[in-house]
Amino acid sequence: MISQASIEQIVAQVLDDVGELGVQEQNAAARSAAAEESVRREQAEHVNMIKKTSAMTEFVGTALGDTIGLVIANVDNELLKMMELDQKFRSIGILGSRTGAGPHIMAADEAVKATNTEIIKIELARDTKGGAGHGSLILFGGTDVSDVKRAIEVALGELERTFGDVYSNDAGHIELQYSARASYALEKAFGSPLGKACGVIVGAPAAIGVLMADVAVKSANVETVAFSSPAKGTSFSNEVILIVSGDAGAVRQAVISARDVGRNLLEALSGPTHSVTNKPYI
Amino acid sequence: MISQASIEQIVAQVLDDVGELGVQEQNAAARSAAAEESVRREQAEHVNMIKKTSAMTEFVGTALGDTIGLVIANVDNELLKMMELDQKFRSIGILGSRTGAGPHIMAADEAVKATNTEIIKIELARDTKGGAGHGSLILFGGTDVSDVKRAIEVALGELERTFGDVYSNDAGHIELQYSARASYALEKAFGSPLGKACGVIVGAPAAIGVLMADVAVKSANVETVAFSSPAKGTSFSNEVILIVSGDAGAVRQAVISARDVGRNLLEALSGPTHSVTNKPYI
């Protein structure tokens, strides 16, 4: 997450990154003065850009999966109407990504627990930039901009964790999420009962997800809350998604069993898989 | 656009291109006689191919975004029935792309103004080759093949302009369109009132589009005509699309304000954006 408080760090980081890029480019390509000048210009542009954006009060930060977090302090009534949102919300928080729906819903669930906000919309694009899954758009509503901003900050901060049990290779991905106590985002997205443990089990291509779902329900005494497949409940993504609920231990067991079989199958298709962040959390 | 009249130019161009390719390959790769022979064969094939296609009376031309323009002089009745098209049209013009919906609808709008044709179908695939947006399929109907062919030629010619305010980087794209006087394509696609100015505002990932929409409606006195988001009105693309109508000056102002904020946000996600054609038109 990029918080406004750490803009200086970011600028320093960008300078570093672009510096490294410059070094690589010097080695790889023609080392002409023109090329160096272009790198310098690009670098200056990027820094200006980040300064400009961070001056926008609407910008909160970015995260994994081309995720962006934004707020609107005083949202236009016409926009609320067009989006079919309750007119009572003056401020909205916006969390959107190209890659990832589960990680964002799970992060939003923590954010809504931690703040005085409501989840008012969850929409899943068919995206992941040519991958098999979804992108996401999640809106938080609040009466004060500081509340929705805090929700976005919490959600952006959670993503590093909630991407931890996404495993992928060239053939697809599997994804697992686990919460000991589901809150309003998991309820809104999947109908998961409030306050009970919730597990999210995703396999792509969908064939792998079918087997993961079978293993999950066989391995522990859990309730199935929702089931989605390419033609039903997804945005035509190539996924099977199973949501389970129940006692914490059972849900966790179901998720872990599905993960084991899912990784094996995905690896049979096209080689090793690794956690996207190298930090599995379940 | 490739018109049939300029086939000789195209063939010459291809020979040139392949020639250049040959030179690059010589420098980059093994300079063996076998490789050169292969380049020569590829070159001959490509020329033959274009000669073959241009001999097809149905082929009109190609353009940006993997766009192809075709006509059918005397369309099969069975096909009209299957496509649920009015049987009165003997000739149809076909404009289709992998990447781009807004540019094509806007180009079709000019084409229908300029010719004796009707827009009979607009369908938007979830495409852009792994990007966040749509591809398109637009059909023109007419009583004479020369009319629909002219419509396709006009549309192909307009695309260079209408791609001018598409800005993209690795994280997504924003797109703006503006017409001082909406015609039948904008009416059919979005319900934009005929004869009034129309603005199209697109942001991807969708989160960026939400903020662009808010800025647009706040910045000028415009009417909102349509609003689409990943789960509603799009083909599950990762976009928010706002259509505004009204006085020319106000619509233009709304579009430009949205463009400024959209570029800043997209650039905050992953670096500089540039006009796809380097020729913004708004």
Next chain:
Amino acid sequence: MISQASIEQIVAQVLDDVGELGVQEQNAAARSAAAEESVRREQAEHVNMIKKTSAMTEFVGTALGDTIGLVIANVDNELLKMMELDQKFRSIGILGSRTGAGPHIMAADEAVKATNTEIIKIELARDTKGGAGHGSLILFGGTDVSDVKRAIEVALGELERTFGDVYSNDAGHIELQYSARASYALEKAFGSPLGKACGVIVGAPAAIGVLMADVAVKSANVETVAFSSPAKGTSFSNEVILIVSGDAGAVRQAVISARDVGRNLLEALSGPTHSVTNKPYI
């Protein structure tokens, strides 16, 4: 197809492949001992992985298009309910892919002819990894696991053939399928009459498919069974899909005529196309 019987061959093949990879990497990159060690570890991991997966009784094999074939001997009742499948099936076979729907439906059609199974679900994701078409999920039901396993084996084995008339380049693809005698998969997917010849004609981008469809119905006396386009009948893929039925000779003629025009158009968009397998079968 990878059958369990040939695991030793696969392991040998993988060792070979990884060996080759090692050689290439030695030539291409830094030849450090660390790099070689990493290759060796990757190789060992991959072999372990395949051994592990092949020990899973559920795994049947893999094929082109990131296709995986699986079976569940004794499917969980809860899963059957969630997937809205008939409770009478104890065993299910699962055929899924990232790329390809037509090839898989056609392969499933042969599999169902050859075995004591039923096609119980066909779902098409919007996939092909950034391409213009579909991925697929096909389920076979049976009373015995050996039956559904045999169905999956047959289907995996057919895919090499049924990918034969898929032609693609950077701008899209065209696909043709032909069966002299349609069975239950073609009936379930498209409503094609049982026992009669069936042709599948696909063009992407969709504009090309419109012209292919027109040529097909004009070139032979066939019945049109189904027609799909980006906004109707597909999962928003950028395709037009025409299904024709009738006498074998006429259906074959329609398919071949559409193939010729489709390849020409696709090649006009972005250069030579070739059969994906280099083995056209129609």
